[in-house]
Amino acid sequence: MHTFDLNLDRLSKVEGSASLDVCVKDNKVLSVHFKITEYKRFFTEAMKGKPILALPQLLARICGTCSNAHLLCSIEACENALNIPLSEQTRELRNLTMHGLMIRDHALHLYIFSMPDIYGKDAFLDFDENNPEEHQILHDAFEIKAAGNFLATLVAGRSVHAVHPTVGGFLHFPDQAGIEEAVKKLEAVRPAALRLIEIYKKAPFHFDRKTNFMALVPKKYDYLHGVIIDSKGNQIPEEQFRDHLEKMVLSYSQASAYKHEGEPYMVGALARMNLAKDRLHPKTKETLGLTLDIFPSTDIFHNNLAQAIEILDSINDSIDILSNKKFEPEPVTKPVYKEAIGIGVIEAPRGTLYHKVRVGADGMVKEGEIIVPTGQNQINIEEDIHRLVEELVPNMEKEKIAFEIEKLIRAYDPCMSCASHFLKVNWKKS
Amino acid sequence: MAETENKKIKIGWFTFSCCEDNTIVMTEVMNDHWQEWKKIFDFRHARVLKANNILDELDIAFVEGAIASEDHVNKLKEIREKSKKLVAIGACAIVGMPAGQRNYFSEEQKKEIEFLTARFAALPKVLRVSDVVKVDAEVPGCPMDPNKFLEAVNKLVSEFKS
Numbered sequence: 001m002h003t004f005d006l007n008l009d010r011l012s013k014v015e016g017s018a019s020l021d022v023c024v025k026d027n028k029v030l031s032v033h034f035k036i037t038e039y040k041r042f043f044t045e046a047m048k049g050k051p052i053l054a055l056p057q058l059l060a061r062i063c064g065t066c067s068n069a070h071l072l073c074s075i076e077a078c079e080n081a082l083n084i085p086l087s088e089q090t091r092e093l094r095n096l097t098m099h100g101l102m103i104r105d106h107a108l109h110l111y112i113f114s115m116p117d118i119y120g121k122d123a124f125l126d127f128d129e130n131n132p133e134e135h136q137i138l139h140d141a142f143e144i145k146a147a148g149n150f151l152a153t154l155v156a157g158r159s160v161h162a163v164h165p166t167v168g169g170f171l172h173f174p175d176q177a178g179i180e181e182a183v184k185k186l187e188a189v190r191p192a193a194l195r196l197i198e199i200y201k202k203a204p205f206h207f208d209r210k211t212n213f214m215a216l217v218p219k220k221y222d223y224l225h226g227v228i229i230d231s232k233g234n235q236i237p238e239e240q241f242r243d244h245l246e247k248m249v250l251s252y253s254q255a256s257a258y259k260h261e262g263e264p265y266m267v268g269a270l271a272r273m274n275l276a277k278d279r280l281h282p283k284t285k286e287t288l289g290l291t292l293d294i295f296p297s298t299d300i301f302h303n304n305l306a307q308a309i310e311i312l313d314s315i316n317d318s319i320d321i322l323s324n325k326k327f328e329p330e331p332v333t334k335p336v337y338k339e340a341i342g343i344g345v346i347e348a349p350r351g352t353l354y355h356k357v358r359v360g361a362d363g364m365v366k367e368g369e370i371i372v373p374t375g376q377n378q379i380n381i382e383e384d385i386h387r388l389v390e391e392l393v394p395n396m397e398k399e400k401i402a403f404e405i406e407k408l409i410r411a412y413d414p415c416m417s418c419a420s421h422f423l424k425v426n427w428k429k430s
Numbered sequence: 431m432a433e434t435e436n437k438k439i440k441i442g443w444f445t446f447s448c449c450e451d452n453t454i455v456m457t458e459v460m461n462d463h464w465q466e467w468k469k470i471f472d473f474r475h476a477r478v479l480k481a482n483n484i485l486d487e488l489d490i491a492f493v494e495g496a497i498a499s500e501d502h503v504n505k506l507k508e509i510r511e512k513s514k515k516l517v518a519i520g521a522c523a524i525v526g527m528p529a530g531q532r533n534y535f536s537e538e539q540k541k542e543i544e545f546l547t548a549r550f551a552a553l554p555k556v557l558r559v560s561d562v563v564k565v566d567a568e569v570p571g572c573p574m575d576p577n578k579f580l581e582a583v584n585k586l587v588s589e590f591k592s
Contacts, residue, residue, distance in 0.1 A: 012481040016450060039447040039498040039529075039552060045539055046531045061528050064451030064573065108457055112479065123480035125468055138464070146461040159458060160451045160573045406481070417449050 001026045002393050008402055010037070011409060013113040015065050016416025020405065021252075022385065027393050032385045034378060034409070036255040036416045047368050052078050052359045053167050053335070055368075059355065060161045062370070063417040065108065067160045068101045068152065069348035070355070070370075070418075072224065077355040077368075078167045081342025082335040089330055090169050091224075092321050097156040097165060098223040098346075099314035103148025104159055105349040106269070106307040109413045110196060111141035114304055117407050118203055137199075140192035144311065147185040151318060154178045168333035179322050186315045186322075193312040194287070200305040201291060207300045207388065207408055211380055212263055213271035216347050221272075221279040221313055223347040229275055230265065231296070238345050241354055245371060248379065255416075257378035258371065264379035267351025268413065269306035270297065281316040284309065300384060301411045307349075337363040348373055350415050372418040381412055438472035439590050442488040443479070444509055446495030446502050447529040447556065448522040451573035453478050453494065459576045470587065488513040490586055494574075496522040496529035497557040499550070510563040515586055518559040519579070521572035528572075530556030 006022040017037045023030040043062055047055060056074035060067045072094055079086070112124045115137065121127060124141065127134040149159045154174045156162030164172045174182075214236075218226035228236040236244045248257040259265070274296035285292065288309065294302065337359070344355040351373030358366045385405055392401050445453060457478070460467065475483040491513035497503055510516055522529040532543060533555050547554070559565055567586070569579045 010477060012477045012483065013479070015478075017445070039502075039550065040543075040546060041447060041529050042532050042535075042543055045535065045543060046528070048539070058528070061449050061451075061572070064449040064454040067449070067451060067454075104458070108454070112457060116480075122482050123473065125464065125473065125479065129465075129468075142461040142464055145458065149458045149461065158573075160454050 002398075004398055006389075006398055006402060008406070011406060013116070013406075014410060014414055014416065015063075016414075016418075018414065018416045020385070020409075022389055022405070024389065024393055027390070029386050029390050029393075032382045032389070033250075033252045034382050034385065035252050036374075038416045044368055044370060047357075047365050050365050052081070052337075052357065052363050052365055055357065055365055056165075056167065057161070059370070063415060064160055065105055066101075066348050066350065066353075066415055066418055068097055068156060068162050068165075069346060069353055071162055071165060072097060073344040073346045073348070073353050073355045074357070075165060075167050076224070076344030076346065077342040077357045078344075078359075079342065080344065081340040081357055081359050082167070082337070083340075084168050084333050084335060087169065087330060089325070089327060092325055093155055093170050093173075093327070094165065094224055095222050096318055096321055097152060097162065099318045100148050100152030100155060100159060102223065102314045102349055103311050104145050104152065105148075106311050107141060107144045107148060109410075110200065110304060110307055110311075111137070111145075113413075114410050115141075115199075117205070117410065118199065136195070140189075140195055144189045144192050144196070147182075147189045147315075150185050151182050154182050166332060168335065169330055171332065173327045173329050179327075183319055183322050186319050190312070190315055193308070193315055197288070197291065197305065197308045197312060200308045201294070203301065203304065205301045205407060205411070207384060207411070208298050209300060209384055209387070210298055212260065212265040213274045213296075214260065214265050214267050214352060214376075215271040215275045216345055216352055217272075217276045218279055221276055221281060221317070228345065228352065230260065231271075231274060238343050241343065241345065241371075242356070242369070245376070250378070255375050255378070258376045259379060264383060265376065266380050267373045267376045268303055269310055269349075270300070270303040271351060272347060273297075273302075273306035273309060280309075280313050281320065283316040283320075284313040287312070300408065303411050303413065307413070335363070337361055350374060350413050350418075351376060372415070374414045374416065374418055377412050377414065381409060381414065384408060439470055439587060440474045440487060440489045441471045441476070442474055442485065442491040442509065442513065443476040444491060444493045444505075445477075446493070446506070446523070447498040448495035448520065450478075450494070452520040455573045455576055456492075456579070459579060463580075485509070485512060489590055490515045490517060492517050492519050493559050494519040494523050496526045497553070497559065497562055498529070499552050503553070503557075503562055506559065506562050515566045516563060517567045517569060517582060517586070518565045519569050520574045521570065523559045524568050524570055526556055526558040526561075532556065
C-alpha cells in the first residue's frame, strides 16, 4: 500500500504558472489541489474609471497567448453596452482574427507542449531532423504556426495584443497582396494539418470520463457568435450567464472555479466539437469523413484531436473568406454614451470566455467581470487527477504517476495567465 | 556530442508577473529561426519548452514580467548570479507595467485589495527587474518587438562567439 505526498512545484509546457499537490494514503487519494500560482494583476480593479474605448486593449493584457480572444470579447461587451451594430465586413475580419489565433495557439499547444509526450521527448526542439518522421513534424509545426501568425498579423496587425480591431470596427484593412500571400500560406499547410489530425487520432493516450460539455454553438463553426448550449440540451441566455455559473472559491488557488447546476463541466475544443461538429466547414467535413464520428467523445485526450481539427477548419474557412470577400476601408462607428451594461461571450481557444462591463453616461467604466475557460475546467481537472492517481497508484511509482498527471493536465490545455489576475485568491506556499 | 553541447550558448527563459506575451512572440520568432537556434542554443531552463530544466550556469537569461513577491526577488537574484548576461524583455520587466498597475491604484482601491496582497505575501509595490538586479540589455514593447529581440539576440550571440 502506498502513502505519499506528491508535489509538482511548477508544471512545465503549459501556459503560465501552476502547481499540484496530491495526498495519498494507503492507495486512497485524500486530496488533489490544482493550484494556479500566478500573481494577481487586478485587472477587474484596474478597469474601474478607465474610458470604455481603452478597455479592450487593457484587458488584452490579461493573457499573451489568448490576447486576441480577450480583445474581441471585451470589444463585444463594450459594443453591446453602447448599442453599436456590427457590419458584415467587421464580422468577417473578426472571424479571421479568431482563425489566426486558433491556428497559432492550438499549434503551440499540440506541437510544443503535447507532442513531446507522444514521442517520449523532453522538448519539441529535441526532435531529430535526421529522422524523416520527426523532421516532417518539426517543419509542419513551425509552418502551421507561421501561417496562423501571418493571418493574424495581416488582419489584426499583430498576433499578440492586436492593434487593428477596435470598438466600432477596424482601424486598418488587409491589402490584396497580403490576402493572396495568406491564402497561399494557408493552402500550403493544409497537408500538415491533416498529418497532425492523424497523429492525434492515433495517439495512445486515453482518459474516458462522463461530464457535461458547454460551448457557444454557432450557426457556422466560428468562435464569436451563437448560443450557449450544454450537452444536456440546456440553453443559457447570454445576459443570464452569471446565474448559471456558480463560483467556487478554492482556498489554495489564485483563481476561482465554476460549476453549472451544481456539477463540474468542461469547455474547450472537445466541448465545441461534441456540440457543433455538424457546423464545420463543408470542406472539413468532406475531407475528414468518418474521423468526425469519433465525436461526441468523453475521452479528455480527444481535446487534442478536436484542436487539430479546428486548425484544419480555420484554414478552410479563412481561405473561403479571403477568396470570396472584398475588404474596403470602413469608418469606425462612433459611440453614444449612456449608462449601460454589456456582455461579451466568445469561444477562446480554451473555451467559453465571458466579459461583462458596466459603463456610465460619461463613457467611463464603473466595473466589470471576467470568467475564463480554465476556471470553468478546474474542478473537472481535479476530479480527473483524483481518479487517475487512484487507478495508477497500486502499480506505478510516484515519478511515473507525476508524468501521467502532467500529460492529462496538458490535454486540458489550461491557461494560468488567464485564470488568475482578477478573481478571489488564496496564495499558500506548498 | 557532449563537446558540441558544451559549445552551445546556454539560454534561460524566465517569466515573472505578466501575461507571457513575450514568450508567445518568442515562439513565433522561432518559426523562422528554429533551425539556427537548435544548432547554437542549449535551452537549459525554459519551462514553456521543456520539463527538465536546469539552473546552473547560463550565458544569457531572458527575463519577462514584473517582480511581485519576495520569492520572485530571490529567484531573480539567483538567475542573475548564475547568468553572464541578463536581458529584460517587454514592458512589465522594463517599466513594471501593466503588471504593476496596483502601484497606481487610489487609496480606496488599495484598501480593497489589501487583504489579498497581504495573504499572498506580495510585495507592497511591484518592482521592475532593474530595481532588483543589474540588467545588461533591454528589449522593449508590449509585447516585445520581434525585430528588436532578434537584434539583441544577434548582438549577444556575436559577443559569445568572439
